[in-house]
Amino acid sequence: MTCSEFLALLDDLIDDSVTPETRADLQLHLRGCDHCEVTLNTTRKTIEIYRSHEIYDLPPGLRERLHAAIMARCKKGC
Amino acid sequence: MPCAAVRYTLFTDIKTTSPPSTIEFPHPTAMSTIQPIAGELEPHPDVALVDRVRGGDVSAYDELVRKYDRQIFRIAQHITQNREDAEDVMQDAFLKAYEKLDQFQGNSKFYTWLVRIAVNESLMRLRKRRTGKMVSIDEDIETDEGSVPRDLADWAPDPEQNYGQAELAEILRKTIQGLPPGFRIVFVLRDVEGLSTEETAETLGLSIPAVKSRLLRARLQLRERLSRYFRRKKTPRQTKSRELRLGETRNEQ
Numbered sequence: 127m128t129c130s131e132f133l134a135l136l137d138d139l140i141d142d143s144v145t146p147e148t149r150a151d152l153q154l155h156l157r158g159c160d161h162c163e164v165t166l167n168t169t170r171k172t173i174e175i176y177r178s179h180e181i182y183d184l185p186p187g188l189r190e191r192l193h194a195a196i197m198a199r200c201k202k203g204c
Numbered sequence: 205m206p207c208a209a210v211r212y213t214l215f216t217d218i219k220t221t222s223p224p225s226t227i228e229f230p231h232p233t234a235m236s237t238i239q240p241i242a243g244e245l246e247p248h249p250d251v252a253l254v255d256r257v258r259g260g261d262v263s264a265y266d267e268l269v270r271k272y273d274r275q276i277f278r279i280a281q282h283i284t285q286n287r288e289d290a291e292d293v294m295q296d297a298f299l300k301a302y303e304k305l306d307q308f309q310g311n312s313k314f315y316t317w318l319v320r321i322a323v324n325e326s327l328m329r330l331r332k333r334r335t336g337k338m339v340s341i342d343e344d345i346e347t348d349e350g351s352v353p354r355d356l357a358d359w360a361p362d363p364e365q366n367y368g369q370a371e372l373a374e375i376l377r378k379t380i381q382g383l384p385p386g387f388r389i390v391f392v393l394r395d396v397e398g399l400s401t402e403e404t405a406e407t408l409g410l411s412i413p414a415v416k417s418r419l420l421r422a423r424l425q426l427r428e429r430l431s432r433y434f435r436r437k438k439t440p441r442q443t444k445s446r447e448l449r450l451g452e453t454r455n456e457q
Contacts, residue, residue: 137420164358165427168434172427173395175364176380181373182281184274185291192269192295199299200262 127155132162140170250314257305269298272315275397276322282392283326285381286333293329297322316399320407323389363434379429383422390415391422 132155138144139152156163250271256264273294280293301308301318308317364372380388393404394415405415 161356168359169423169427176396181376182278184277
C-alpha cells in the first residue's frame with residue numbers, strides 16, 4: 127500500500143468504517159511508515175480537540191430572549 | 205507541491221450541488237428521505253417532547269431549546285462568522301421550528317431537522333448581509349485527496365495543555381475560520397456536531413461522495429494549520445543529535 131492509498135482510506139479508518147481485511151492492510155502500512163502514523167494520530171487529535179473545546183460560548187441572556195420570543199409567539203396561538 | 209491560489213465561492217459552490225430549495229425552509233417530503241439509524245428501535249426521547257409540544261405544552265419546547273441551543277448557536281456562528289447574525293439565526297431557527305412543528309415527521313431526528321433549518325437560516329442571513337457579493341476565500345494551501353500532507357511534524361503529547369483556555373479557543377477559532385466555507389460547514393456538522401455522513405449530505409443538499417471528499421480535505425487542512433501551534437518543539441539535544449546523524453550520513457556518502 128502506498129501513502130496515497132493510505133490517505134484515501136484515512137477517514138474510513140478514523141470513522142471505523144473499514145473491513146477487517148482493509149484494516150489489516152492499513153496497519154501493515156503504518157508499521158513501516160512514520161509519516162502516515164503521524165498524519166493519522168494528528169488528524170485524530172485535531173477532531174478530538176474541536177469536539178472537546180467550546181470555541182463559541184452562548185451569549186449571556188440569549189436563552190432568556192429566545193424563551194420570551196417563543197412565549198410571545200405562543201400568545202398568538204400555540 | 206507548490207502553493208496554489210484557489211478561490212472557493214460559497215454560494216456557487218452550494219448551488220452547483222444542491223437544489224435551489226437549499227436556502228428555503230426544508231420541505232417535509234425532503235426530510236422523509238433521511239433514514240433512521242440502523243438498529244435504533246427505541247423512539248428517540250425527543251419524539252415524546254415533540255408530542256407534548258404538539259399537545260400544547262410549551263414547557264416541553266423549552267426543554268428542546270435548552271438541549272440544543274448551544275449546538276444551533278455554534279453552527280450559526282461557524283457559518284455566518286458573525287455573533288449578531290448567529291444570535292438572530294438561533295432565535296429565528298427555533299421560532300420557525302416551533303411554528304412548523306406539525307410538518308416535522310418522526311422518521312428523521314428532531315435535531316437533524318432543526319440543524320437543517322438553522323443551516324438554511326444562516327445561509328439566508330449571509331446572503332442578506334452580502335447582497336450582490338459572492339462569499340469567497342483565497343486559499344494558499346491545496347490539499348487534495350490522495351496527496352501527501354506537507355507538514356509531517358509530530359505533535360507534542362497533549363499539545364493543548366501548552367495554552368490557556370482562552371488562547372486555545374482563539375487558536376481553534378482562527379484556524380477553522382480560515383477553512384473554505386464549504387469545507388468548514390461539513391467539518392462542523394460531521395465532526396463537531398455529530399451528524400452522520402448521510403445526514404450532513406441531506407442537510408447541505410450535497411452528495412455523499414462530496415461530503416466525504418470535503419471532510420477529508422477539511423480534516424487535513426485543519427491538521428496542517430494546527431501543526432504550527434502543536435508541533436513537538438525540538439530540544440537542543442534533539443537538534444544536536446539530528447545534526448550529528450546528518451553529518452554521519454554525509455560522511456558515509
